[in-house]
Amino acid sequence: MKEKIGIRELAERAKAEGAYDLALGVIDAAPPAVLMEALRSLPLDTISTYSNKRGVKEYREAIVSYLGSRGWEVKLENVMATAGVTGGIAAALLTDLQPGAKVLLPEPFFAYHKLLLETLGFEIEFMKVPLKGQLDWDEIAKKMKGVDAAVITTPANPTGQVASLNVLGRLSKAAVKNNCLLLIDEMYREFIWDNPPRDDSGYDGLNFKKTVLLRSFSKVYCVPGWRVGFAVTSPERVEEMASRHDVLYIGGSTIAQHALAVALRDNLEELNEYVADLRKTLQSNMKILGKAFTDYGFTSLPVPATYYMMLKHNKASDMAVVEELIEKKIVVTPANILYSDSAKDTGYIRIHFAVADGVAEAVAGILKK
16 A cells, blocks of 8 residues: 555654654644633633533633624624634535535645545535635636535635635625535634734624634644634524534533633733734744745745745655655655645645744754755
């Protein structure tokens, strides 16, 4: 059997080789101190149980307040807890679709979106998008006529492309017009580099009749293992999604939801300061690694958002670059595994720059040798 190459496998290889992992994309930083304090303060003997299928009420109330602080007034009935963004996507798809339904997925893509759609038995219609510059968002609206659902990520992994609020509004209206479920993954919302996203006013202009907007705290608070996010959609869809989500995840992590409820309610200012500091660290890493790989002979594409960088190479294949860099104890992602035809070389690799203090400098030092 041919060895499978994926993000997880590359991360495991980095561990086995004692190499620096620029593949997996998990932020290598400690969570906010106030969040950990909130976790330690919980009465675990009373909250270690199942919760409402829509999620812990205090957590949902905290989300409403959190979004309100950013200028977006939503009602509690429009919000449900999810087991990360992926859990919300799965619940939404199973609410509206049956196996065999057709789902639009722009490529290159987040690898687990493709795996999720395949696992759930959906037919994927891939749509290639440019690696730099903006994609044709109106083309996505047109393609909604021929599919049952569309999954878009904004900011996008790995390209960093960002859909404006105007674009999201048009897409949400197109979803209703074409009876197409629109899933908007905003996992990297806080990592738009030229415009710190503290203002969510205008999101109430989206038509949520056929749209589900999903966010998670996995990246921004460095707690990916907590599996806690939220979805905003119509009250009717919340009820339907919650039932599917409950079957899949039995409500998600109630402990994580309680901890976030406390921190968001009592320590939002400190959390915002944490995010501001994290952004500065990632931007510094981006500059260091961008220059290092450029000096090594690669061409880096612009990074408008996220903490991923696409690098053009001139080697025999994408995997040839991976093997060359592993010899130097650096693990990167071959871009071909982010496309539907993973056997076809792209001429690119992807790195992430959400690394621990000192790692960017260490990698830069290795590439100079």
